Amino acid sequence: MRNRKYIFILISTFLTLHVSAFAGEINLNDAVIVISDDSEHIVQVSAEVLAEEIEKRTGIKLPVVHSWPSDKPVIAIHKSNNKKYAKKIPESLNRPFHEQDAFYLSLIHENSQPQLWILGAHRRGTLYGVGRLLILMDLQKGSITIPDELDIYSGPQYQIRGHQLGYRNTANSWDAWTPQQFDQYIRELALFGANCIENIPMQDSPSPHFKLPREEMNKKISEICIKYDMDYWCWMPAQFDLTDTEKRVAALEEHEQFFKTCPRLDNVFFPGGDPGHNHPRDVMPYLKELTKLLKQSHPTAGMWISLQGFNAEKVDYFFDYLEREKPDWLEGVVSGPGSPSMSETRYRLPKQYKHRHYPDITHNMTCQYPVEWWDQAFALTLGREASNPQPYYYAKIFQQTAPFTDGFLAYSDGVHDDVNKALWSQLAWDPEQDVQKIVTDYCRLFFNDQVAEKAAYGILALEGNWVGPIRQNGGIEATLAYWKDLEQEYPQLAGNWRWQLCLLRANYDAYQRRRFLYENDLEIKANRILAKAGDIASGTAMQSALALLKQADNHCVAPDLRQRIVDLCENLYQSIGLQTSVPKYQAKNPERGCVLDFVDYPLNNRWWLADEFEKISNLSTDKEKLARIKVLADWEKPTPGSYYDNIGSVAQSLHTVFCSDVAPHFAWWDEGKSRARLSSQVFQYSPVLEYHDLDPEASYILRISGFGEAFPRIDGERITYTMYNKEMETFKEFTVPQSAVSDGTIKLTFDRKTEELELNWRQWSHISDVWLIKQ
Numbered sequence: 001m002r003n004r005k006y007i008f009i010l011i012s013t014f015l016t017l018h019v020s021a022f023a024g025e026i027n028l029n030d031a032v033i034v035i036s037d038d039s040e041h042i043v044q045v046s047a048e049v050l051a052e053e054i055e056k057r058t059g060i061k062l063p064v065v066h067s068w069p070s071d072k073p074v075i076a077i078h079k080s081n082n083k084k085y086a087k088k089i090p091e092s093l094n095r096p097f098h099e100q101d102a103f104y105l106s107l108i109h110e111n112s113q114p115q116l117w118i119l120g121a122h123r124r125g126t127l128y129g130v131g132r133l134l135i136l137m138d139l140q141k142g143s144i145t146i147p148d149e150l151d152i153y154s155g156p157q158y159q160i161r162g163h164q165l166g167y168r169n170t171a172n173s174w175d176a177w178t179p180q181q182f183d184q185y186i187r188e189l190a191l192f193g194a195n196c197i198e199n200i201p202m203q204d205s206p207s208p209h210f211k212l213p214r215e216e217m218n219k220k221i222s223e224i225c226i227k228y229d230m231d232y233w234c235w236m237p238a239q240f241d242l243t244d245t246e247k248r249v250a251a252l253e254e255h256e257q258f259f260k261t262c263p264r265l266d267n268v269f270f271p272g273g274d275p276g277h278n279h280p281r282d283v284m285p286y287l288k289e290l291t292k293l294l295k296q297s298h299p300t301a302g303m304w305i306s307l308q309g310f311n312a313e314k315v316d317y318f319f320d321y322l323e324r325e326k327p328d329w330l331e332g333v334v335s336g337p338g339s340p341s342m343s344e345t346r347y348r349l350p351k352q353y354k355h356r357h358y359p360d361i362t363h364n365m366t367c368q369y370p371v372e373w374w375d376q377a378f379a380l381t382l383g384r385e386a387s388n389p390q391p392y393y394y395a396k397i398f399q400q401t402a403p404f405t406d407g408f409l410a411y412s413d414g415v416h417d418d419v420n421k422a423l424w425s426q427l428a429w430d431p432e433q434d435v436q437k438i439v440t441d442y443c444r445l446f447f448n449d450q451v452a453e454k455a456a457y458g459i460l461a462l463e464g465n466w467v468g469p470i471r472q473n474g475g476i477e478a479t480l481a482y483w484k485d486l487e488q489e490y491p492q493l494a495g496n497w498r499w500q501l502c503l504l505r506a507n508y509d510a511y512q513r514r515r516f517l518y519e520n521d522l523e524i525k526a527n528r529i530l531a532k533a534g535d536i537a538s539g540t541a542m543q544s545a546l547a548l549l550k551q552a553d554n555h556c557v558a559p560d561l562r563q564r565i566v567d568l569c570e571n572l573y574q575s576i577g578l579q580t581s582v583p584k585y586q587a588k589n590p591e592r593g594c595v596l597d598f599v600d601y602p603l604n605n606r607w608w609l610a611d612e613f614e615k616i617s618n619l620s621t622d623k624e625k626l627a628r629i630k631v632l633a634d635w636e637k638p639t640p641g642s643y644y645d646n647i648g649s650v651a652q653s654l655h656t657v658f659c660s661d662v663a664p665h666f667a668w669w670d671e672g673k674s675r676a677r678l679s680s681q682v683f684q685y686s687p688v689l690e691y692h693d694l695d696p697e698a699s700y701i702l703r704i705s706g707f708g709e710a711f712p713r714i715d716g717e718r719i720t721y722t723m724y725n726k727e728m729e730t731f732k733e734f735t736v737p738q739s740a741v742s743d744g745t746i747k748l749t750f751d752r753k754t755e756e757l758e759l760n761w762r763q764w765s766h767i768s769d770v771w772l773i774k775q
Contacts, residue, residue: 024148025138026107026114029060031073037066040079042229046118046126047077049187050133057139057448070113075133077118077126090117095153097121101195102155103129105136107148116146121155124195124229128154131191135441138449158428160356160407161193163421164235166200167217169207172385172414172593176209176577179220185415186224191445192422193429196231197221198269198409201258203237208586209577215261222263231266233409234258239275242282255290259297267302267331268294269358269409272318273309274338280310280318284327291329302331306358307345308338311758315340319348326350334358335404336411337368346404357401357408361420364388368411369397370663373650375470376682377516377603379666382508385593387501389419389459390466391435398427415576416593418498419459436460446498451490458483458502465509469651470516480510480561497576504568508595511561516603519552523604530633538625542613549606562599569596590672598672607675635679641698641774645689647767648682655772657688665766680705680728683766689748691772696744699775700736705729708765711751714740718751728768736772748772 035047047064055061068074068088076088080097090108103125108115118133120126132154138145165182169175174182186197201218212220225232236255240247259265270287272280283305291303307315322330332354335342339358346355360368363384371378372393402408407428410421419442426438439459444452461479470476483506493499526545533541556562569585572578579587581596590597612632619625636644636652646652648664667674667681674681683706694700702719704710707728712719714736723733740746748770756764 025145026073026148028062028073028075028114028116028137028144028146029142031062031075031116031144032069033062033064033075033077034068035064035066035077039077042124043077043079043120043126045227045229046120046130049127049191050075050077050130053130053134053191054137054139054144057141058144059141060144062144073114073116075116075118077120077130079120079122079126089119090115092151093117093119097125097155099155099157100159101125101128102153103132105129105132105150105152105154107146107150114148116150124190127190127228128193131193131445134191135445140448140450154430156193156195156429157431158402158405158407160196160354160405160409161425161428162196162198162231162233162407162409163189163194163425164198164200164409164412165221166198166204166235166413167214167221168200168204169588170204170413170592171207172416172580172587173576173578174414175207176211176579178211179217179224181577182217182221183224183227186221186228186230188446189421189425190228190230192442193425194230194421196233196266196409197225198233198235200235202254203235203239203275207588209579218258219261219263222265226264232262232264233267233269234262234265235269235271237271237276238278238283238286242278242286248286252286252289252293256293256296259294262297265294265298265301267304269304269306269334271306271308271334271336272314273306274336277309280314280321284318284321284325288327288329303329304332304334304356305330306334306336307340308336310340322350322353332356332406334409336360342401342404354406355404357405358411359397359401359408359424360411361394361424362388362410362412362414362417365663365666366668369394370665371466372663373468373658374466374663374666375468375473375650376648376664376666376678377470377512378466378509379682380601380603380672380678381512381598382595383593383598383672384591384668385414385416386508386595387416387462387505389417389439389502389505390463391419391423391439391460392463394420394423395427395435398424399431402428402431414593415497415578416501418501447490447493447496451486451493454486455499455502458486458506462502462505462509465505469649470513471520471651473513476509476513480506482506495571495575497572497578500568500571500575501578504565504572504595507561507564507568508599511558511565511599512603514557514561515552515600518555518557519602519604519606522549522552523606526609527633527637530629533629533633534626538622538629539617541629542616546606546610546613549604549609552602552604552606565599566596591668601673603678605677608677611675635677635769638771638773641695643691643772645770646679646682647684647687647770649679652679655689655691655770656684657690659688677729680768683707683768685764685766686750686752687748687767687770688750689770690745691748692745694741694744694746694772695774696742698741699738700741701771701773701775702734702736702748703769703771703773704732704734704767705769706765706767708756709753710765710767711753713749713751714746716747716749 033047035043051062093104100122101124102121104119106117118126118129199221222232287303294301334356335345336358337360364371365379422442423438440452440456443455447455465476526548529545530541569580573585579585581594587594616625616628638644645655664682708726710732719734721734
């Protein structure tokens with residue numbers, strides 16, 4: 001049903017998208033851009049940006065002048081308070097502005113020559129007007145046209161709209177950038193409505209890709225923010241014990257020096273945890289002292305803190321501190337991964353303090369907003385930082401969280417989330433915007449007007465690739481075919497890195513689906529061979545099964561797709577510095593978007609079975625060997641009338657209750673190359689299962705595999721165990737009360753061990769497999 005619903009949405013989207021058709025168009029090939037000779041810096045930059053971006057797309061360089069021509073179309077860019085051209089501003093634009101970054105974009109017909117006005121309010125308004133105009137223009141080689149009716153007022157609803165571009169080794173792309181690439185990307189974020197950038201100036205080791213030393217690039221990014229009048233934030237944790245006086249003094253001195261060398265700095269964000277483990281009683285005095293140093297160099301800069309990783313006692317202490325001390329040096333609180341709920345934070349936060357969201361729009365799993373019920377085949381191969389356009393999903397998250405905030409500054413570690421950045425920026429500007437319109441505008445600005453609607457449909461189809469089981473999602477092949485057609489139709493976009501990201505995902509998704517179907521079929525056949533152990537020698541059964549499974553190591557199901565993936569990874573490294581491999585492209589670690597290193601990771605259990613066969617071969621008796629082989633063969637196929645759930649698998653959780661706010665957790669063991677059973681690598685902490693049509697006369701045993709403790713309840717009542725092993729891939733067994741199945745249904749829930757919540761999440765007990773076995 002979820003697939004059908006999503007396909008319907010995509011079809012409806014495609015049908016409702018329409019080619020731009022205006023009542024008429026005006027040609028601006030010979031227009032001039034007029035600004036006042038006393039224009040503020042940001043107005044001058046806005047004019048330069050418009051001229052440069054038009055030239056890139058059309059080959060036409062519109063002149064930027066200070067005098068008003070009488071015989072040419074004019075694009076006038078001015079601040080609303082510009083006195084020199086006050087008499088020129090049309091009366092129809094003599095209207096109030098309601099938001100700080102707002103603009104008017106209006107076409108006036110006068111004396112047979114059109115006047116296109118971009119009138120900005122206060123700071124940056126003209127730059128955002130330029131961004132909207134570039135989206136509305138039809139820019140082709142040798143041609144600049146606009147609709148002949150244009151009268152727009154637009155202003156942002158949220159005052160904080162930004163993205164983190166931390167210049168550090170952890171980033172999977174921009175650690176390889178030049179200052180010019182940072183300049184272009186920050187410009188493009190601004191064109192889509194962003195007004196702030198956050199750097200990570202100190203944390204992490206240097207990258208082998210750095211084009212400039214960190215200190216120099218930190219200064220360059222700050223200068224770029226000056227150029228585009230973007231607020232400059234810095235993320236600055238304390239990864240040491242703040243009670244260590246020597247380290248505390250050294251940190252303050254290091255920060256003071258950084259503040260002095262920073263051309264522009266508007267805000268400092270201190271994460272309370274992730275990283276860091278200091279108590280707020282030590283954090284707050286430290287931040288008070290740090291703020292003093294900050295304001296010596298940047299008097300208007302603000303200090304922010306997140307409560308990430310704080311337990312209930314620390315959270316209470318922090319809010320009690322605010323009530324008691326009322327610190328005027330604190331600007332606001334940031335809600336990020338591991339923070340208290342956003343509604344609770346806003347409710348407890350005194351009104352004088354601002355509240356900023358720190359949404360993780362960059363990671364796909366083991367994160368704040370994981371992909372909803374992602375198929376494990378994608379989790380194992382695409383990992384945490386693959387290209388991840390999810391416009392509908394992130395729009396839903398934005399609508400749920402934004403009302404509690406003054407805006408957002410998103411966590412990002414690379415360009416793979418570029419669509420998500422544009423979406424969040426635009427929704428923070430106008431939350432009422434339609435998702436498909438935002439995606440189409442994105443494609444119009446970064447591809448071209450002719451392909452915009454087609455490419456938007458293709459991006460939405462990529463999001464649909466991740467909905468439901470990979471086996472059942474035939475749309476994955478349709479998406480690949482669609483992008484192949486676009487690739488043939490628009491070869492001029494081959495060098496565009498955003499285009500390359502879309503092509504990589506389309507090819508990669510289809511390749512993994514074909515591999516999954518092939519390798520899963522091999523495992524089914526191998527289990528049939530194992531089921532015959534006893535009729536044939538145990539050693540022979542294992543050898544035959546393993547030989548069958550290993551065919552996947554020597555047979556590529558789609559060599560053309562695999563080579564295309566390799567080529568696109570190389571293209572992306574050359575075009576934007578994307579590091580999709582540790583050995584080939586020197587990514588920091590396999591978790592950082594290294595899709596090329598996992599392109600052939602097993603999608604069946606052949607590694608695990610090979611290890612199990614070796615253990616079985618060392619057992620003493622044939623009886624022991626046959627018993628263990630039977631467990632392996634029947635793992636997913638228990639006795640008739642019994643049920644099996646792979647708790648984290650969207651395809652094999654037939655009795656698991658799916659909730660939109662609950663997603664499976666994917667393990668990251670052995671740098672992503674774990675040999676554990678695939679079902680062991682995906683789990684939940686407190687799953688809920690419902691069974692119907694049980695035999696009311698039968699007896700059932702509940703069997704569980706996972707790690708650590710398990711406290712199951714049947715219809716709300718605790719049940720007792722008869723077997724209790726805590727190690728991974730061993731079993732716990734519980735007797736299901738006969739009275740519970742008398743109506744043919746049961747509901748299975750699990751309690752949490754509350755003491756574990758104080759531990760790192762990697763140490764929490766979890767559940768991977770559940771069987772309800774009929775006796």
